[in-house]
Amino acid sequence: QVQLQESGPGLVKPSQTLSLTCTVSGGAISSGSYYWSWIRQPAGKGLEWIGRFYSSGSTNYSPSLKSRVTISVDTSKNQFSLKLSSVTAADTAVYYCARGSGWSWFDPWGQGTLVTVSS
Amino acid sequence: QSVLTQPPSASGTPGQRVTISCSGSSSNIGGNYVYWYQQVPGTAPRLLIYRNNQRPSGVPDHFSGSKSGTSASLAISGLRSDDEADYYCAVWDDSLSVVVFGGGTKLTVL
Numbered sequence: 184q185v186q187l188q189e190s191g192p193g194l195v196k197p198s199q200t201l202s203l204t205c206t207v208s209g210g211a212i213s214s215g216s217y218y219w220s221w222i223r224q225p226a227g228k229g230l231e232w233i234g235r236f237y238s239s240g241s242t243n244y245s246p247s248l249k250s251r252v253t254i255s256v257d258t259s260k261n262q263f264s265l266k267l268s269s270v271t272a273a274d275t276a277v278y279y280c281a282r283g284s285g286w287s288w289f290d291p292w293g294q295g296t297l298v299t300v301s302s
Numbered sequence: 303q304s305v306l307t308q309p310p311s312a313s314g315t316p317g318q319r320v321t322i323s324c325s326g327s328s329s330n331i332g333g334n335y336v337y338w339y340q341q342v343p344g345t346a347p348r349l350l351i352y353r354n355n356q357r358p359s360g361v362p363d364h365f366s367g368s369k370s371g372t373s374a375s376l377a378i379s380g381l382r383s384d385d386e387a388d389y390y391c392a393v394w395d396d397s398l399s400v401v402v403f404g405g406g407t408k409l410t411v412l
Contacts, residue, residue, distance in 0.1 A: 232401035
């Protein structure tokens with residue numbers, strides 16, 4: 184079965200770029216028609232969709248984050264990545280990666296990784 | 303403030319039936335599939351219901367979903383202590399071009 188695991192720095196300074204990687208195991212990221220998404224959750228708050236990469240090569244980003252977000256895929260490493268530029272304390276959250284079979288269909292999820300933005 | 307409205311909390315005793323609502327609009331629930339996620343504190347969300355009322359394999363059958371117009375509901379019958387968690391609805395919004403999540407409902411089993 185497919186499993187996802189996030190990795191990356193747990194601490195990022197304000198104004199810098201947050202970079203996370205999601206490693207997919209148990210299946211090729213290039214196989215099937217799937218969406219590969221990033222979702223985040225500030226402590227004690229709800230879920231916020233960041234964006235996704237579709238197997239066709241297209242991407243969709245949340246309009247509120249679009250100017251700062253890039254999601255890319257490295258099929259050779261079976262990974263996909265998130266870059267969020269010009270971060271502020273408001274970007275502090277647990278970041279999840281997930282595979283999707285439909286617009287709002289996220290399954291499975293990674294375990295999540297906490298990213299704190301602080302100097 | 304979320305585009306999708308959920309009650310912040312719900313509760314019930316073991317064995318009871320509890321319903322969690324998710325209210326939206328024609329640009330989201332009214333025209334797209336609704337999904338439900340369960341999140342036990344400290345863990346990642348888990349898909350509970352897809353395409354309004356379908357249960358993935360492994361999800362107990364005491365969970366059920368429904369949709370009518372611009373609202374959706376998650377019903378939990380035969381409430382169990384391990385159902386205590388946060389529940390989120392999610393749907394694509396055609397106007398905003400974004401996946402929107404409800405604010406979440408914290409379910410307490412008394």
